Amino acid sequence: MKLSPKLAFLIDALRALPGVGPKTAQRMAFHLLQEGRPGAQSLVSALGAALVCVKRCRRCRMLTEEELCSLCASAQRDATLLCVVESPADVVAVEQSGGYRGLYFVLMGHLSPLDGVGPEQLGARELEALLGEGSVKELILATNSTVEGEATAHFLSELAARCGVRASRIAHGVPVGGELEYVDGGTLAHALSGRQLLG
Amino acid sequence: MKLSPKLAFLIDALRALPGVGPKTAQRMAFHLLQEGRPGAQSLVSALGAALVCVKRCRRCRMLTEEELCSLCASAQRDATLLCVVESPADVVAVEQSGGYRGLYFVLMGHLSPLDGVGPEQLGARELEALLGEGSVKELILATNSTVEGEATAHFLSELAARCGVRASRIAHGVPVGGELEYVDGGTLAHALSGRQLLG
Numbered sequence: 001m002k003l004s005p006k007l008a009f010l011i012d013a014l015r016a017l018p019g020v021g022p023k024t025a026q027r028m029a030f031h032l033l034q035e036g037r038p039g040a041q042s043l044v045s046a047l048g049a050a051l052v053c054v055k056r057c058r059r060c061r062m063l064t065e066e067e068l069c070s071l072c073a074s075a076q077r078d079a080t081l082l083c084v085v086e087s088p089a090d091v092v093a094v095e096q097s098g099g100y101r102g103l104y105f106v107l108m109g110h111l112s113p114l115d116g117v118g119p120e121q122l123g124a125r126e127l128e129a130l131l132g133e134g135s136v137k138e139l140i141l142a143t144n145s146t147v148e149g150e151a152t153a154h155f156l157s158e159l160a161a162r163c164g165v166r167a168s169r170i171a172h173g174v175p176v177g178g179e180l181e182y183v184d185g186g187t188l189a190h191a192l193s194g195r196q197l198l199g
Numbered sequence: 200m201k202l203s204p205k206l207a208f209l210i211d212a213l214r215a216l217p218g219v220g221p222k223t224a225q226r227m228a229f230h231l232l233q234e235g236r237p238g239a240q241s242l243v244s245a246l247g248a249a250l251v252c253v254k255r256c257r258r259c260r261m262l263t264e265e266e267l268c269s270l271c272a273s274a275q276r277d278a279t280l281l282c283v284v285e286s287p288a289d290v291v292a293v294e295q296s297g298g299y300r301g302l303y304f305v306l307m308g309h310l311s312p313l314d315g316v317g318p319e320q321l322g323a324r325e326l327e328a329l330l331g332e333g334s335v336k337e338l339i340l341a342t343n344s345t346v347e348g349e350a351t352a353h354f355l356s357e358l359a360a361r362c363g364v365r366a367s368r369i370a371h372g373v374p375v376g377g378e379l380e381y382v383d384g385g386t387l388a389h390a391l392s393g394r395q396l397l398g
Contacts, residue, residue, distance in 0.1 A: 001269075001270070001290070001291060001294035001295070002269055003262075003263075003269075003291070004253065004262070004263040004264045004265060004268065004269065005264070006245070006248055006249045006252050006253055006264045007249060007253055007262055007263070007264070009245045009248070009249070010245045010246055010248075010249040010253075012245070013238070013241045013242040013244075013245035013246065014242065014245075016231070016235055016238025016239065016241065016242055017216075017227050017230070017231070017235075017238075017242075018226060018227060018230045018235070019223070019226075024218070026288060026291065027217060027218075027288060028216050028217060029249070030262065030286065030287045030288055031216070031217045032215070032216070032246065032249075032250075033249060033250070033253050033262055034262075034286075034287075034307060036215055036216075036217070037250065039212070039215025039216075040215065040246060040250055041250060042212045042215065043212040043213065043215055043216075043246065044243055044246050044247045044250065045212075046205070046208045046209045046211070046212035046213075047209055047212065047231065047239060047242065047243050048243045049205055049208070049209075050205045050206060050208070050209040050228070050231075050232060051231075051232070051236065051239055051240060051243065053205050054203065054205055054206055054209075054232050063202075063203070063206055063229065063232055063233075064202075064203040064206070065203045065204070065205045065206070066203060069203065070200075070201055070202075070203065071200070087229065088229045088233075089225060089226060089229055091200070092200060092202070092225065095200035096200070108233060
């Protein structure tokens with residue numbers, strides 16, 4: 001059936017959200033225009049304001065509306081550690097783990113030559129300048145454990161070597177609380193080759 | 200970690216969407232502010248415009264930006280049939296089935312006294328006025344097959360009787376293409392008691 005143009009346009013626009021197909025978009029649109037009207041109004045203003053104000057942190061490329069994000073601006077963080085991640089969501093995940101007190105550098109992607117994503121797009125130059133400042137003693141490579149993520153980590157380790165900064169890669173292995181029986185072979189091989197001596 | 204205020208506000212606002220929890224909202228926000236910026240811009244304008252323009256059809260209460268929705272305004276539809284559904288999504292679903300050429304009446308909910316939803320909120324008065332016009336010969340009750348949907352259907356069948364209009368309920372039974380073995384008991388009982396003589 002032909003829905004009214006503005007309704008059809010809204011359903012189409014909602015498909016811009018990740019993981020939202022035609023059926024979900026329709027459900028969202030009907031909800032927003034019925035019982036969800038107050039929420040829809042604040043979504044319009046919140047998204048409008050964020051689109052205008054939110055940009056990247058000058059130092060770490062995290063999304064923020066300030067010049068420097070709250071982490072880079074904080075005096076509480078250990079500036080000798082720089083953790084490189086692929087996305088802002090990864091920053092949130094590492095922060096929530098509670099095990100890290102250093103700073104971050106957000107690549108906003110991974111090396112993917114076929115998609116036109118090279119070192120330039122990932123801010124390799126900014127990272128090199130940052131390492132050149134001399135305060136960073138260790139570059140922690142926390143890119144994803146995918147082919148692209150590994151390639152990106154390899155590239156960045158060479159960049160770190162050029163800058164005379166030690167690079168490290170986060171450990172891959174059996175998840176904490178995981179049962180060996182259900183862990184895939186690749187992870188298990190990693191866990192074995194990365195074993196550490198006790199005592 | 201503390202995200203910048205406008206970012207946190209956006210993540211919060213996205214939770215107004217049905218079925219979107221904190222993690223999905225965060226993923227959506229980061230996506231909209233990075234590679235999804237053009238889509239985000241059109242979402243802002245589409246949702247803004249829809250909130251201002253889209254209201255209910257004067258006759259059937261379907262969402263539309265005109266006085267009458269495209270179905271009510273059409274001369275091609277059979278005005279002697281009126282199908283009562285709970286939501287605009289149900290109109291779309293029935294239309295897509297292709298098996299119906301009559302008109303609709305959208306309740307925008309079902310009877311739910313505890314939530315303050317009575318006949319008034321479901322447009323019972325408007326429906327009664329519509330039936331009073333005399334063109335509708337059959338009221339098809341296509342509310343959901345839930346306790347509330349059945350109660351609503353029962354209420355509407357009495358309303359139809361008062362107006363001297365024949366009421367019918369859509370058939371419940373085994374889904375087409377469904378295997379008996381996997382159909383739940385309630386549905387199977389319905390399918391048996393609603394059996395029709397052949398030939």
